[in-house]
Amino acid sequence: MQRRRFLGLTAAGAATAALAPALTACGSDATGGDKTIRLIAADYGDKPTNSSKKYWDSLAREFESKNKGIKVNVSVLSWTEVDKKVAELVAAGKAPDLAQIGAYADFAAVGKLYSAEQLLSIPTQADFISSIAKAGEVHRVQYGLPFVSSTRLLFCNQKLFDKAGIAKAPDTWAELQAAAAKLKAAGVKMPYGLPLGPEEAPAETMMWMLSGGGSYTNNIGVYTIDSPENIKTFEWLRDEFVGKGLTGSGDPARTNRQEVFDAFTRGEVGMLNGHPTLMQQADAKGIKYTMVPLPGASGKARATMGVADWMMGFKQNGHREEIGKFLDFVYSKENVLDFTGQYDLLPVTTPASVAMAQDDQHKQLRPFIKELPNAEFYPADKTSWAKVSKSIKEKIGSTVQKGGDPAAVLGEIQREAMATENAGR
Structure with a gap:
């Protein structure tokens, strides 16, 4: 890490x-x-x-x-x-x-x-x-x-959900998108907080990869950053989430996790992925929330990030x-x-x-x-991970920008990861 x-x-x-x-x-x-x-x-x-x-x-x-x-x-x-x-x-x-x-x-x-x-x-x-x-x-x-x-769970601001008429927390990407759209229509500043800025981009990236059926590596530890599943995940984020204005007016590539956490505790964020520390921060500010497993492409994500x-x-x-x-x-x-x-x-x-x-x-x-x-962890056993993590922080946010090319960006990170991995052997 x-x-x-x-x-x-x-x-x-x-x-x-x-x-x-x-x-x-x-x-x-x-x-x-x-x-x-x-x-x-x-x-x-x-x-x-x-x-x-x-x-x-x-x-x-x-x-x-x-x-x-x-x-x-x-x-x-x-x-x-x-x-x-x-x-x-x-x-x-x-x-x-x-x-x-x-x-x-x-x-x-x-x-x-x-x-x-x-x-x-x-x-x-x-x-x-x-x-x-x-x-x-x-x-x-x-x-x-x-x-x-x-581990990580999806946090939902209950007051904002009630205001937008959302009856239950989402289990799937389709439900996540629908909830975000209702939050946006209800005037919520940031329906979903997507921190792909340099502070913790590798974490948010991994959570979305897992929810789309992919990950950073396969079951034998080989990097799979540009897998079809991962490419599809970031194309969906680009087109169906960020592209439809469901992550607020800011650029996810420049949005850091603590900024989103702070906004959640001010009641400005409808949903975001969070860890236990966010409970303390939200409780201190009187925010009422619910927590559910990460939604997946067609059902609950197969794993969360540990x-x-x-x-x-x-x-x-x-x-x-x-x-x-x-x-x-x-x-x-x-x-x-x-x-x-x-x-x-x-x-x-x-x-x-x-x-x-x-x-x-x-x-x-x-x-x-x-x-x-059942949580999956960063490939912290790899000495190459430090450089890979740095590359993700610098580049992953561009995949969800207008005109972004997830296949090209993930492919570039994959090639860098494999080169670094092979150089260390």
């Missing part, structure tokens, strides 16, 4: 700046070979009062009290810089012992990471939800340990045993629930997922949890 922040929210800049100096010793010899492990983690809070640092500091102290002799030093950075900082430290020969960030494949490809089997106890490994664990594999060996996850953020253990400092003990603690049911519950994210382990689904305190998350076992 190449990104700014995918599941999390950007942390306050002041908090990040205060933590930055703690990173300078990562991977150094200052500890003299002791049993201190260093973790760099992403911040899922949007202000100092809900910063993830509080969680990690508390967890580290509890772990230390139960594992005498092992120390855990934690640095928490915003999503805008944490991936870049870890990459810089690894390149400088100062890798942390653990990193909880957005992507793992580049590090795994050059032999920097321990495998899951080398770190985790068998029960901890077995607890991972299989579809998410598989997304952490490179050549069938798991190096990326999922930390938190999310997103995972990753934990990984670096070999450089030789703390395999200490890292493994800490991770077994991190992935206990109670600790997984503690973190995911704070930020309305989904657990990546079966015991925690079952417990959350049964807890009425988290009943709003049940529709997202239900979609998780």
Whole structure:
């Protein structure tokens, strides 16, 4: 997941700046070979009062009290810089012992990471939800340990639906188009929010590909970006959705996800694809909404998009045993629930997922949890994905503009993807 922040929210800049100096010793010899492990983690809070640092500091102290002799030093950075900082430290020969960030494949490809089997106890490994664990594999060996996850649903503004006389949320593209047309006729500013701008174009793109029966790759991991299904999907979007003014007056190619989320919380958007964080934002603004599975070309989409953020253990400092003990603690049911519950994210382990689904305190998350076992994830195991994602951000929006050529654009991205993939072999 190449990104700014995918599941999390950007942390306050002041908090990040205060933590930055703690990173300078990562991977150094200052500890003299002791049993201190260093973790760099992403911040899922949007202000100092809900910063993830509080969680990690508390967890580290509890772990230390139960594992005498092992120390855990934690640095928490915003999503805008944490991936870049870890990459810089690894390149400088100062890798942390653990990193909880957005992507793992580049590090795994050059032999920097321990495998899951080398770190985790068998029960901890077995607890991972299989579809998410598989997304952490490179050549069938798991190096990326999922930390938190999310799925996507279609959000519908209930007040605007009532105003437009729409009785039920759409299940198909035809129903989606009809609902958007009614919303437009009722004066809704943005009947459907289509963020194909650079912030999160790869996510919106994948959701539409899945709803049209395609995806970024096939079932053996080969890129299929310009498949007939994907081309047909973007032709439909161009002609039947954007072309008919059902996405508002703005250009989807220049529309970012957070802009659409913000507009939804102002009551200006009828429908959009969203993740659990949008619930918090909408609830805070008093927006009444319903959530349903993504509509498909002729019925419910065969799958929704899943997103995972990753934990990984670096070999450089030789703390395999200490890292493994800490991770077994991190992935206990109670600790997984503690973190995911704070930020309305989904657990990546079966015991925690079952417990959350049964807890009425988290009943709003049940529709997202239900979609998780069959969710499809970015091809994060590919070292080529970073460049492919960048290309999608730059080009995909043009497919839905007037005169856009989905076949040509998707074909160009496909050729670039295959060239990058082959160059890395």
